[in-house]
Amino acid sequence: MTTSDVRIRFVLVHGACHGAWTWETVAPRLEAHGWLVTAPELPFTSMHEDARVVRDAVAAARERGERVILVGHSYGGGPITQGGAEADHLVYAAAAVPDVGEPTDDERTITPEALRAAVMLENNTVLSMDPQHAAASFLQRTDPDLARRAVERLRPQPVLCFEEPLTEAAWRHVPSSYIVATDDRSFATDFQRVLAARVRDVIELDCDHSMYYSATDGLVRRLEEIAAEVASR
Known part of the structure; x- marks a missing residue:
């Protein structure tokens, strides 16, 4: 098989309180250059259920004879770690890189801006986002129109998703890369570099x-x- 015969599919996995719309500027660019793209919507019922959605997307691509690059943003690093064993490559974009026995969340990622953006609901069992503080926390260098549309589409997410320990760590055997965001006010940049050392x-x-x-x-x-x-x- 030559390189031109290989079909590559990106499976783009969004972060906490977001949706598949996260990739609206990235997916069309990749597709225009000939790459295949899937952007699943995570159900946010649990991290393990989110990982199942990722695992199913990878399996469907493999059945079609495609090679799979899993890209996880922020919280999405947890589901791709748990569900990415059959992928060909993992990409962590300012994302969690948990190991077996660890939850997706780690208090070392937390910034003051992220704390101001967080709104806890239902006796602290559901995380939501304050729109104004969310924009200042993770969209401060984004085009204002895009930032406004993004915060309008944020959705609540059960805290359980962040607390469940992983039982698999795909990055231990699947080739992996990390992309650090150096002006990140939501997910501490210094701790991103600590996590990046794992891959x-x-x-x-x-x-x-x-x-x-x-x-x-x-x-x-x-x-x-x-x-x-x-x-x-």
């Missing part, structure tokens, strides 16, 4: 937490570099 292949982008908006060009460029490497294996 070793690391680049940094000068952007806010929502790199799919504030560093679309750099993110797409890096994903295509990884895709070319996966195609050549």
Whole structure:
């Protein structure tokens, strides 16, 4: 099989309180360049159920003979770690990289801006976001119109999703990369670098937490570099 015969599918996994719309600026760019793209909507019933959605998307692609690059943003790092064992490559975009026995959440990621954005509901069992503080926390370098549309589409998420320990850690055997957001006010940049050491292949982008908006060009460029490497294996 030549490189031109290889079909690469990106499975783009969104973060906490977000949805598949997260990738609205990235997916069309990748598709325009000939890559296949799936952006599943996580149900947020539990982290393990979110991981099942990821696992199913990978399995469907593999059945079609495609190679799979899983991209997880922020909380999405948990589901791709738990559900990504059959992927060809994992990409952590300002994301959690939990190990077996660890939850997706880690208090070391928390910033003052993230605390101000968080709104706890239903006796502290559900996380929601204050729109104004959310924009300042993870969209401060994003185009204002995109930022406004993003905060309008945020949805609540059960705290359980962040607390469940993982039983698998795909990054331990699947080739993996990390993309650090250097102006991240939502997910501490210094701790991103700690997590990135787990996967070793690391680049940094000068952007806010929502790199799919504030560093679309750099993110797409890096994903295509990884895709070319996966195609050549």
